[in-house]
Amino acid sequence: MGSIRGKVAIVGMGCTVAGERFDASQEDMIVEAGFEAIADAGVETKDIQAAWFGCNSVSANHALLNWSLKLGYKPMTKVNNGGASGADVLRHACLAVASGTFDLVLALGIEKATDAGFTAPGEGGRAFGGEGHVGPESLFTELRVPAQYALYATRYAHQYGLRPEELKEALARIAVKSRRAGARNPRAALRDEITLREALESPPIAWPLGLTDCCAVADGGAAAIVCTPEVARQLRDDFVLVEGLGQASGGREGQLAPSYSFSGLPETALAAERAYLMAGVRDPLRAVGHAQLFDAFTLLEFLACEDLGLAPRGQAAARLQAGFFDPEGELPTNTDGGLLANGYQPGGTGLRQVYESYLQLRGRAGPRQLKNVTRSLVQTQGGAAGSFTSLVQLFTTRD
Amino acid sequence: MAESIKDRVAVIGMGCTAFGERWDKNGEDLMVDAVYEALADAGIESKDIQAAWLGSQSTAATGQPLAQAVKLEYIPITRVENACATASDAFRNACYAVAAGVYDIVLAAGVEKLKDSGFTGLAGGGGGGTAVSPPTPPPVQFALAAQRYAHHYGMKPEDLKRALARIAVKNHHNGSLNPKAHFQREITIEQALSAPIIATPLGLFDCCGVSDGSAAAVITRPEIAKQLRSDYVLVKGLGLTCGGRQGTLQSQYDFVHFEENVTAAKQAYQQAGVKNPLKEIDHAEVHDCFSITELIICEDMGWAPRGKAPEYVMNGVFDLEGELAVNPDGGLKCFGHPIGASGVRMLYEVYKQLQGKAGPRQRKNPTLGLTHNLGGTPGSFTCAVTIVGGRD
Numbered sequence: 165m166g167s168i169r170g171k172v173a174i175v176g177m178g179c180t181v182a183g184e185r186f187d188a189s190q191e192d193m194i195v196e197a198g199f200e201a202i203a204d205a206g207v208e209t210k211d212i213q214a215a216w217f218g219c220n221s222v223s224a225n226h227a228l229l230n231w232s233l234k235l236g237y238k239p240m241t242k243v244n245n246g247g248a249s250g251a252d253v254l255r256h257a258c259l260a261v262a263s264g265t266f267d268l269v270l271a272l273g274i275e276k277a278t279d280a281g282f283t284a285p286g287e288g289g290r291a292f293g294g295e296g297h298v299g300p301e302s303l304f305t306e307l308r309v310p311a312q313y314a315l316y317a318t319r320y321a322h323q324y325g326l327r328p329e330e331l332k333e334a335l336a337r338i339a340v341k342s343r344r345a346g347a348r349n350p351r352a353a354l355r356d357e358i359t360l361r362e363a364l365e366s367p368p369i370a371w372p373l374g375l376t377d378c379c380a381v382a383d384g385g386a387a388a389i390v391c392t393p394e395v396a397r398q399l400r401d402d403f404v405l406v407e408g409l410g411q412a413s414g415g416r417e418g419q420l421a422p423s424y425s426f427s428g429l430p431e432t433a434l435a436a437e438r439a440y441l442m443a444g445v446r447d448p449l450r451a452v453g454h455a456q457l458f459d460a461f462t463l464l465e466f467l468a469c470e471d472l473g474l475a476p477r478g479q480a481a482a483r484l485q486a487g488f489f490d491p492e493g494e495l496p497t498n499t500d501g502g503l504l505a506n507g508y509q510p511g512g513t514g515l516r517q518v519y520e521s522y523l524q525l526r527g528r529a530g531p532r533q534l535k536n537v538t539r540s541l542v543q544t545q546g547g548a549a550g551s552f553t554s555l556v557q558l559f560t561t562r563d
Numbered sequence: 564m565a566e567s568i569k570d571r572v573a574v575i576g577m578g579c580t581a582f583g584e585r586w587d588k589n590g591e592d593l594m595v596d597a598v599y600e601a602l603a604d605a606g607i608e609s610k611d612i613q614a615a616w617l618g619s620q621s622t623a624a625t626g627q628p629l630a631q632a633v634k635l636e637y638i639p640i641t642r643v644e645n646a647c648a649t650a651s652d653a654f655r656n657a658c659y660a661v662a663a664g665v666y667d668i669v670l671a672a673g674v675e676k677l678k679d680s681g682f683t684g685l686a687g688g689g690g691g692g693t694a695v696s697p698p699t700p701p702p703v704q705f706a707l708a709a710q711r712y713a714h715h716y717g718m719k720p721e722d723l724k725r726a727l728a729r730i731a732v733k734n735h736h737n738g739s740l741n742p743k744a745h746f747q748r749e750i751t752i753e754q755a756l757s758a759p760i761i762a763t764p765l766g767l768f769d770c771c772g773v774s775d776g777s778a779a780a781v782i783t784r785p786e787i788a789k790q791l792r793s794d795y796v797l798v799k800g801l802g803l804t805c806g807g808r809q810g811t812l813q814s815q816y817d818f819v820h821f822e823e824n825v826t827a828a829k830q831a832y833q834q835a836g837v838k839n840p841l842k843e844i845d846h847a848e849v850h851d852c853f854s855i856t857e858l859i860i861c862e863d864m865g866w867a868p869r870g871k872a873p874e875y876v877m878n879g880v881f882d883l884e885g886e887l888a889v890n891p892d893g894g895l896k897c898f899g900h901p902i903g904a905s906g907v908r909m910l911y912e913v914y915k916q917l918q919g920k921a922g923p924r925q926r927k928n929p930t931l932g933l934t935h936n937l938g939g940t941p942g943s944f945t946c947a948v949t950i951v952g953g954r955d
Contacts, residue, residue: 166664230807237826239803262663411639415630
């Protein structure tokens with residue numbers, strides 16, 4: 165197996181405002197994110213040689229993308245991978261450029277969930293956006309998603325000897341941190357800060373997860389112009405390089421194994437291992453300066469930090485309390501507010517996460533800008549308890 | 564600058580289930596059958612697969628069902644969706660990942676389980692709230708193309724009808740020689756001509772069936788392929804084009820050719836270095852969702868001059884023994900169209916033909932084979948054209 169390192173660059177990105185976008189249709193949001201990325205890269209639609217598209221809520225194909233952007237008679241592909249769709253869209257654009265078959269391509273993902281009747285992923289256990297005729301019933305299909313992650317939360321506390329109030333407070337701290345970041349992000353869906361007390365006292369959804377522990381459902385999406393480093397050099401000075409693309413899909417091993425820990429995701433750990441190998445990263449804690457983690461629920465940020473090697477097992481809560489993951493800390497996470505402030509848009513989330521990395525690496529994150537970030541990590545996942553698809557992507561500033 | 568995919572990716576194993584009303588199998592069973600045949604054919608085990616792609620329109624929502632069925636433990640798996648070209652596009656993305664040098668051996672599988680899902684045929688309409696075209700089901704859309712074809716070229720309706728019937732007879736003949744086909748009986752031209760009308764001029768035998776099925780391909784680099792078998796097959800060209808409703812919005816849209824076919828073929832021919840397709844392509848599996856579609860495809864691919872395809876069809880140019888065999892395995896006509904599986908099913912026939920393993924359907928010394936999928940609706944199609952050839 166080989167690496168993606170040095171073969172692919174991102175030269176432009178766009179991102180919609182997230183939220184209840186009753187003002188915009190799916191096509192409008194594609195235009196919003198797509199043309200921002202195209203303008204940012206300084207290219208035109210005719211320069212795009214191929215495209216990849218993520219959107220779980222429309223079926224069939226790429227068509228919505230082409231109808232909206234009028235890219236002409238070019239190759240376009242729709243990629244679906246649950247909550248990880250947007251991230252996998254970018255991975256495919258990168259693989260195609262790395263193959264040498266295309267010089268400059270588009271990756272775009274959006275989701276319009278609020279007026280589609282969608283209230284939360286995994287309703288009745290069926291995957292969002294798919295009929296899912298395949299497969300015997302999963303062990304967890306009758307559990308709503310918050311309940312699935314509540315199981316991980318209680319098990320995590322048990323495993324590492326956290327008292328219930330300690331667990332609750334650690335989770336609340338994550339919510340407070342993400343919402344504070346969201347308040348500094350003009351594109352976030354939720355832009356109001358919350359206090360620790362508000363988080364602790366928010367109505368329980370599935371104990372120990374309360375309302376502020378759960379991300380909202382929001383419309384939105386993002387787009388990236390992906391090209392070879394040679395083309396990138398001609399377009400701008402401050403492009404971003406793709407350094408590692410790790411992916412792992414579970415085949416229900418977790419659901420079938422009595423020894424499944426419920427305090428980590430093997431898929432994320434494996435995806436990270438693959439991305440680090442590609443990027444030549446041996447000590448992630450030292451090497452990674454900024455991380456965008458899939459915090460659909462507060463607890464997931466803990467699990468991700470430990471699965472990614474950014475905190476020793478069982479230590480994520482203590483590190484968080486010590487301010488390690490704050491914007492001023494050693495490893496700032498979810499500086500755009502994460503899913504907790506930007507909501508969940510399966511087709512778009514992965515790309516929206518990368519948008520913040522793209523801004524941070526280029527020093528363009530405004531009031532959220534971190535100092536001296538040279539490597540950023542993005543982790544995205546989809547699936548259900550015991551069977552996830554997880555992606556870990558690494559980006560750096562140009563050499 | 565971008566380079567061609569030619570000779571950079573090899574197919575070393577393939578599998579394909581019998582297509583049909585597979586009440587005996589669920590979607591996972593079908594995937595297991597197709598994938599295990601492909602693995603055995605390649606002489607590898609599931610642990611050798613480093614990444615996988617799953618094509619499915621409605622049977623699977625993510626890549627995970629493939630991992631669950633075949634127990635591909637924690638490798639990267641992605642579901643690709645691209646209307647009727649879904650399976651071909653899953654294969655295409657797998658090829659790019661191998662050509663990128665990121666993975667050595669990967670799997671592209673397609674599956675669709677339609678018969679017990681309540682599915683009776685593809686939905687009509689242009690999709691979306693802003694479609695210009697009225698919501699007409701596919702037989703009507705392609706009937707419009709047939710009507711227009713006769714008018715445009717000044718053909719008598721009965722002459723066109725006979726040419727279309729000839730296509731159905733040919734595909735049923737080929738299907739009768741294929742134990743994996745859904746329909747394995749020959750039909751006569753009289754049967755085709757007198758069949759119940761679905762949408763004038765298309766009758767029952769002008770329309771493909773609805774069926775269940777799965778197919779799979781194992782893909783690697785030529786260097787690795789050489790170590791595993793001597794008769795591997797090389798990818799020569801991967802064309803894909805998507806229309807953006809240009810057709811639907813244009814008053815001069817002609818309905819007698821589909822620009823997506825022309826542009827996808829051009830991409831694939833250019834990559835493969837094909838200059839005279841009728842001479843250089845030995846056989847082709849094309850998207851005969853309706854007989855008229857096959858007729859138009861033959862012209863769009865450059866195998867017959869505009870307006871001449873009916874003549875070529877009547878003269879047997881596209882017969883199993885003809886100059887360029889079209890749908891030697893029986894086509895969508897005899898296999899039906901499990902959407903996520905069809906493109907890889909087509910490749911299965913081309914792969915077997917190139918290896919000389921197509922049994923009673925075997926062509927003599929084939930060098931290049933082609934697969935073609937057309938999805939969507941007139942005015943906004945997705946077209947995939949894949950060219951493969953034997954090793955040098």
